[in-house]
Amino acid sequence: MPLRTDKNWRHGAVLLDSENTRFALWAPDAKAVNVEVQDGQSLAMVAQNDGWFVLEARCPAGTRYRYKINGDMEVPDPASRAQASDVHSPSVVVDPLSYEWQNTDWQGRPWHEAVIYEVHAGVLGGYAGIEKHLERLAGLGVTAIELMPIAQFPGTRNWGYDGVLPYAPQSTYGTPEELKHLIDAAHGFGLMVILDVVYNHFGPDGNYLGSYAKGFFRSDVSTPWGDAIDFRRREVRDFFIDNALMWLKEYRFDGLRLDAVHAINDSTFLTELAATVHEHIPAPRHVWLNLENEFNQASLLEQGFDAQWNDDGHNTLHVLLTGETDAYYSDFAHQATNKLSRLLSQGFVYQGESTRHGHTRGESSGHLPPSAFVLFLQNHDQIGNRAFGERLSQISHGPALKAATALLLLSPMIPLMFMGDEWAASEPFLFFTDHHGELADAVREGRRGEFADFAAFADEEKREHIPDPNEPATFDACKPAFDAVYLETDIGADHLSWLELYRQLLDIRHREIMPRLEGAQAIDCQELSDGAVSARWSMGDGSLLRIDLNLSEHAVAAPEWHPGSVLFETLPHAAELSRRGTLNPYTAIVSLIATDVSEIQDEQ
Numbered sequence: 214m215p216l217r218t219d220k221n222w223r224h225g226a227v228l229l230d231s232e233n234t235r236f237a238l239w240a241p242d243a244k245a246v247n248v249e250v251q252d253g254q255s256l257a258m259v260a261q262n263d264g265w266f267v268l269e270a271r272c273p274a275g276t277r278y279r280y281k282i283n284g285d286m287e288v289p290d291p292a293s294r295a296q297a298s299d300v301h302s303p304s305v306v307v308d309p310l311s312y313e314w315q316n317t318d319w320q321g322r323p324w325h326e327a328v329i330y331e332v333h334a335g336v337l338g339g340y341a342g343i344e345k346h347l348e349r350l351a352g353l354g355v356t357a358i359e360l361m362p363i364a365q366f367p368g369t370r371n372w373g374y375d376g377v378l379p380y381a382p383q384s385t386y387g388t389p390e391e392l393k394h395l396i397d398a399a400h401g402f403g404l405m406v407i408l409d410v411v412y413n414h415f416g417p418d419g420n421y422l423g424s425y426a427k428g429f430f431r432s433d434v435s436t437p438w439g440d441a442i443d444f445r446r447r448e449v450r451d452f453f454i455d456n457a458l459m460w461l462k463e464y465r466f467d468g469l470r471l472d473a474v475h476a477i478n479d480s481t482f483l484t485e486l487a488a489t490v491h492e493h494i495p496a497p498r499h500v501w502l503n504l505e506n507e508f509n510q511a512s513l514l515e516q517g518f519d520a521q522w523n524d525d526g527h528n529t530l531h532v533l534l535t536g537e538t539d540a541y542y543s544d545f546a547h548q549a550t551n552k553l554s555r556l557l558s559q560g561f562v563y564q565g566e567s568t569r570h571g572h573t574r575g576e577s578s579g580h581l582p583p584s585a586f587v588l589f590l591q592n593h594d595q596i597g598n599r600a601f602g603e604r605l606s607q608i609s610h611g612p613a614l615k616a617a618t619a620l621l622l623l624s625p626m627i628p629l630m631f632m633g634d635e636w637a638a639s640e641p642f643l644f645f646t647d648h649h650g651e652l653a654d655a656v657r658e659g660r661r662g663e664f665a666d667f668a669a670f671a672d673e674e675k676r677e678h679i680p681d682p683n684e685p686a687t688f689d690a691c692k693p694a695f696d697a698v699y700l701e702t703d704i705g706a707d708h709l710s711w712l713e714l715y716r717q718l719l720d721i722r723h724r725e726i727m728p729r730l731e732g733a734q735a736i737d738c739q740e741l742s743d744g745a746v747s748a749r750w751s752m753g754d755g756s757l758l759r760i761d762l763n764l765s766e767h768a769v770a771a772p773e774w775h776p777g778s779v780l781f782e783t784l785p786h787a788a789e790l791s792r793r794g795t796l797n798p799y800t801a802i803v804s805l806i807a808t809d810v811s812e813i814q815d816e817q
Contacts, residue, residue, distance in 0.1 A: 222237035222239075222261070222265050222267060223237060223451075223455060224237060224238075224239065224291070224292035224380075224448075224451065224452050224455060225237065225290055225291075225292025225293065225294065225380060226272075226278070226290060226292075226293075226294065226304070226306050226307075228273075228274055228306060228307070228308050228309070229269065231273060231274075232271055232272075232273050233269060233270070233271055233272070233273075234269070234270060234272040234273075234276065234306050235267065235268070235269045236248050236258065236267065236268045236269075236270065236272075236278070236280075236290075237265060237266070237267045238258065238265070238266045238267075238280055238290070238291075239263075239264055239265055239266075239426055239448045239452075240264060240265075240266055240280075240282065240425040240426055241263070241264025241425075241426055241427075241428055242264075242424075242425050242426060242427055242428075243264075243266070243282050243283055243425040244283050245257070245258075245260075245282075245283055245284060246258045246266040246280055246281065246282055246283075246425075247280070247281040247284075248268055248270065248272075248278050248279075248280060248281075249278060249279045249280070249281050249287060250270075250272060250276060250277070250278050251276060251277035251278065251303065255281065256268055256270050258280075263448070264426070264428075264448075272306055273306065274306050274307060274308035274311065275305065275306060276305070276306040277297055277303035277304070277305055277306075278290070278303060278304055278305075278306065279303050279304065282424065282425045283425075286421075286424060286425075288421040288424070288425075289301070289302070289303065289304045289378060289419075289421070290304040290378075291378065291421070291422055291426075291452075292378075292379075292380045292452065292455075292456075293305070293365070293378050293380055293381045294306070294307035294309075294380050294381060294389065294459075295307050295381050295382070295384065295388070295389055296365050296378065296381050296384050297384070298384055299365075299367060299368065299384070299419075300365050300366065300367050300377050300378055300418065300419030301367075301419055304381070307389055309459075309463045311390065312389075312390050312393040312394070312397075314393070314397055314465070315397050315401065316397055316400040316401050319400040319465070320497050320498045320499060321405060321467045321498055321499030321500065321501075322356060322357075322403070322405050322467070322499055323499060323731070324499070324501055324519050324520070324584060324627070325584055325627075325727060325730035325731050326356050326727050327356055327357050327405065327501070327627050328354060328355050328356045328357065328622075328627075328628055328630075328719060328722065329355075329356075329357045329358075329359050329407065329587065329627065329628065329629040329630070330350055330355040330357065330358050330359065330629075330630050330631075330632065331358075331359045331361065331592055331593060331629060331630065331631050331632065332358055332359070332360060332361070332632045333360075333361045333372070333373075333593065333632070333642075333691075334360055334361070334363055334383070334386045335369075335370060335371070335383075335385070335386065335688070336688070336691045336692045336693070337632070337692075337693075337695070339385070339386040339387045339391070340382075340386050340387035340391045340392045340394070340395040341387055341391055341394075341395070343358070343360075343395055344394070344395045344398050344399075345695075346695055346699075347398055347399050347402050347404060348402060349695075349699050350402075350404065351402040351403060351404055353635060353715060353716060353719060354715070354716065354719025354720060354722065354723055355404065355630075355719075356403065356404060356405060357404060357405035357406070357407055357467070357468075358399060358404055358405075358406055358407070359406075359407040359408070359409060359470060359629070360406070360407070360408050360409060361373045361409050361593055362374055362376055362408075362409045362410065362411050362472070363376075363382050363383045363386060363392070363408070364376030364377075364378060364379045364380070364381065364382075364383070364410070364411065365377065365378035365381040365382070365383050365384065365419075366383060366416055366419075367416065367418040367419050367647065367648065368646065368647025368648065368649075369385045369647050370645050370646065370647040370685070370688040371645070371646050371647060372593065372597065372644065372645065372646075373409070373411070374411055374416070374472065375416030375417065375418070375646065376411055376415070376416055377415045377416045377418070377419040377420040378419070379410070379411070379412075379452075379453070379456045380456055380459060389464075392464060393464055393465070396464060396465055396466065397465075400465075405467035405468065405499075405501075406466050406467055407466065407467060407468040407469065407470055407501065407503070408460050408464075408466045408468075408469055408470070409469075409470045409472060410456070410457065410460070410469050410470070410471060410472065411472045411473075412442075412453045412456075412471060412472070412474075412477065413436065413438075413442065413472060413473045413474065413476035413477050414436055414437075414438035414439065414442065414476065415438075415442075417438075417439075417648075417652060418648060418652055428443060428446055428448075428449075429442060429443060429446070429449055430442060430443055431443045431478075434478055436476045437476070438476075441476070441478050442477070444477060444478070444479035444481075444482040445479060450482055450485065450486075453482075453486070454485065454486050454489050457469055457486055457489075457490055458489070458490065458493055461490065461493075461494055461500055462493065462494065467499065467500060467501065468500055468501030468502060468503065468519075469501075469502055469503070470503040470504070470505065470522070471483070471502070471503070471504050471505065472505050473505050473506075473507070474504050474505065474506050474513075475506050475507040475508045480510070480513070483504075483513060483516075483518070484513070484516045484517060486502075487502055487516060487517025487518055488517055490502060490517075491517060501519045501520070502517065502518045502519055503518065503519060503520045503521065503522065503587060504518050504520070504521045504522070505521070505522045505524075506521055506522075507524070507574070508574065508575070509521075509525070509561045509563055509564065509574060509575030509576060509578070510575075510576055511560070511561065511564075511575075511576040511577060511578040511580075511581060512576055514578075514581055514585045515581075519584075519585070520584065520585050520586060520587050520627055521585065521586060521587065522587045522589070522592070522629070523556065523560065523561070523586040523587055523588055523589075523626070525545075525552070525556050525561050525562035525563060526556050526562075526586065526588045526589070526626070527588075527589055527590065527591070527592070527595055528541065528542060528544070528545045528562075529545045529549055529552045529553050529556055529562060530553070530590060530617055530620075530764075531545075531590075531595070531605075532545045532546055532549045533549050533550070533553065533613075533617075533744050533764050534590075534605065534609040534610070534613055534614060534617060534764065535605075535608050535609050537608075539667040539669075540667055541569075543569050544563075544568050544569050545562070549744075550740050550742075550743050550744055550745070550746065551740060553738075553746055554738040554739070554740050554746050554748075555738075556586075557624070557735065557738040557746065557748040557760075558579070558735045558736075558737055558738040558748065559577075559578055559579035559735065560578035560579065560581055560583070560585065560586045561575050561576075561578040561586075562575075563575035564576060564577050564578055564579075565577070579735070582625075582732075582733060582734060583624065583625035583626045583730075583733055583734070583735060583750060584625065584626065584627055584730060584733070586626045586627065587626070587627045587628075587629050588621055588624065588626040588627065588628055588629065589621070589628070589629040589630070589631070590605055590614075590617060590618065590621055590634070591604060591605050591631050591634065592629060592631050593631060593642060596631060596641070596642040597642045597643060597644050598644070598663075600664050600667070600669075600670060600676075600679045601641060601643070601679070601680070602641030602642045602643040602644075602680075602690075602691070603641060604633070604634075604637070604638060604639070604641070604642070606637035606638075606639075606711075607639065610766075610799065611707075612783070612798075612799035613764045613799045615714060615783055615799070615801075616762060616763065616764060616783050616799050616800055616801040617762075617764060617801075618714065618715070618718065619718060619760075619762075619781055619783060619801035619803060620760055620762055620801060622715070622718040622719060622721075622722055623718060623721060623722055623726060623758075623760065623780065623781060623803045624748070624750075624760060625726065625730055625733040625735075625750050625752070625758065628722075630715075632693055633693040634715075635711065635712055635715040636698045636704070636708040636709070636711050636712045636715075637707065637708060637711040638693050638694065638698075638708075640690065640691060640692065640693050640694060641690055641691060642691050643680050643682070643687050643688075643690060643691055644660060644682050644687075645682050645683075645687045645688040645691065646682045646683055647683060648682075648683055649683075653683045656682055656683065657681050657682060657683060660679065660682055661676040661677070661679050662676075664676055664679065698712065717781070718781065721780050721781055721803075725780055725805060726758070728754070729752035729753050729754045729756060729758070730752070730753060731753045732752070732753030733750050733751065733752050733753050733758075734750065734751050735748070735749075735750050735751075736749040736750060736751055736757070737749055739772055741761075741763070741769045741770065741771070741772065741796065742763075742765065742767070742769040742770075743765055743767075744763065744764040744765030745762065745763040745764065745765055745769045745796060746761075746762055747759065747760070747761045747762070747771075747772045748760050748762070752805075755807075756805055756806060756807045757775075757777075757805070757806040758803070758804075758805055758806075759775070759777070759802075759803070759804050759805075759806065760801065760802070760803050761791060761796055761800070761801070761802040761804075762800070762801050763796045763797065763798060763799065763800045763801075764799065765798060765799075766798045766799070767798055768795050768796065768797050768798055769795075769796050770794060770795070770796070771790075771791040771792075771794050771795055771796040774791060774792045775806050776806070777804045777805055777806035777807070778804060778805045778806075778807075779802065779803070779804045780803045780804060780805055781801070781802070781803040782800070782801070782802045782803075783799065783800050783801045783802075784797055784799075784800055787800045787802050788802050788804070
């Protein structure tokens with residue numbers, strides 16, 4: 214692994230004082246680079262060792278600039294801290310100290326207190342739009358909001374995973390100062406703010422790196438998005454590690470979620486990033502690093518990363534709730550109840566077993582604490598990757614979904630909700646972009662081609678009806694009805710009953726689960742019948758948490774009952790019936806037993 218030294222420049226435009234800026238560009242394939250400033254000046258950069266071009270010039274904050282490569286091609290700064298408009302526009306010099314923080318004593322929150330609410334800034338009206346909902350979310354019991362990626366992407370509408378300028382907050386969502394104001398305001402309500410970052414690829418439009426820094430990529434390793442990023446290079450590692458530090462230190466985000474790290478072909482980069490973050494941001498400040506990782510590498514969760522999004526949990530519960538077994542759900546169709554038992558007792562379902570493609574997947578995870586796994590019933594992917602963006606409330610049986618929601622919010626795993634879950638939103642979340650020309654055609658056809666493995670869309674003619682990601686109407690359809698719901702106007706009793714359920718469950722989590730979560734460990738999970746399990750955890754204070762769950766339409770024999778306090782039951786008298794030996798259909802019973810857990814373990 215290449216070591217970082219003081220000779221390595223910091224990428225981009227760094228304000229030295231109120232009037233002067235140092236520009237640094239790694240362009241090993243360029244012969245000459247100039248900084249083109251907004252007033253018409255063309256300033257020659259000085260070539261340094263290892264492909265760097267550097268210049269210190271009189272350019273205050275707000276200066277617009279581009280780089281001119283070899284006298285002809287003008288490009289934005291790949292480490293631009295802000296863009297004048299889109300990814301092809303001039304970059305802007307930013308003063309990172311200009312914002313006056315109000316909640317200066319904020320140190321974050323312990324990870325065991327996390328209740329995560331994922332949002333898309335665009336459909337909520339940008340950074341200021343999200344800010345309008347903070348008080349409501351805090352009142353609901355949310356403790357962290359997680360922003361889908363906000364790095365500058367082409368056009369005005371995008372999920373964020375097509376970003377090409379990782380340092381620049383998306384300009385159509387607001388200014389860097391407005392983003393900081395959102396984070397500051399969230400801290401004032403006791404909310405952590407987590408950012409989804411994409412370090413595994415760049416988007417297809419607006420990335421010029423290959424023209425002057427081919428060493429950023431590996432032509433011998435491919436990913437679903439093209440050539441892999443070459444993390445063997447010191448300059449490449451620093452580009453992304455410095456980006457992580459910028460979000461955490463300058464913007465004061467409380468954590469990062471790293472997208473699809475299985476597409477990063479150098480795990481030493483990940484461990485270096487985690488180590489560097491924790492070195493630069495020591496206690497008492499809390500900063501959290503989460504992963505999305507198809508490989509289920511439990512070992513990374515012992516090397517500086519706090520948790521992983523548990524797709525296994527979602528996929529198993531989705532099969533049990535909907536009966537869908539197409540495409541990737543087929544890996545969870547066989548013995549789904551056994552898989553549910555395994556994920557509740559050990560974290561990952563796949564811990565080295567083969568998938569439908571014949572590939573082994575995962576590492577042993579049973580030794581990890583429950584808080585190492587982020588559990589969700591749906592997220593942006595699992596809704597948006599459906600052809601019509603339907604939510605679980607529209608494709609599953611309501612009573613079963615309510616039982617699964619009790620599991621989500623009261624288990625010792627870290628719960629994540631997607632915006633609108635709490636009122637069973639009927640608005641879809643579709644895949645949307647703002648591409649044009651041939652790229653728009655390719656994205657539209659590629660999107661429809663993704664569903665060829667689904668029985669409902671095996672016919673190409675049926676796939677033609679899948680919404681076009683580039684149509685503005687596709688984006689507009691995704692805006693959730695926050696105001697109507699929280700003002701309780703014209704939304705219907707069913708939506709209000711869901712909202713009350715979430716409030717009730719989150720109140721129980723805050724009161725009974727969070728104080729006991731540190732030190733929690735799974736004990737076991739017993740299969741009762743198809744779709745029904747009984748899971749037990751040893752909590753940090755020595756008590757035992759038990760969740761009896763029946764997602765099926767049939768009553769099943771309940772396990773032996775231990776005296777304890779019933780925290781929640783989805784149906785009246787469900788616990789009393791369970792004591793008599795019957796667990797009703799679509800039932801969740803959550804109980805807390807103040808006992809010596811070793812006595813319970815001895816019974817096994």
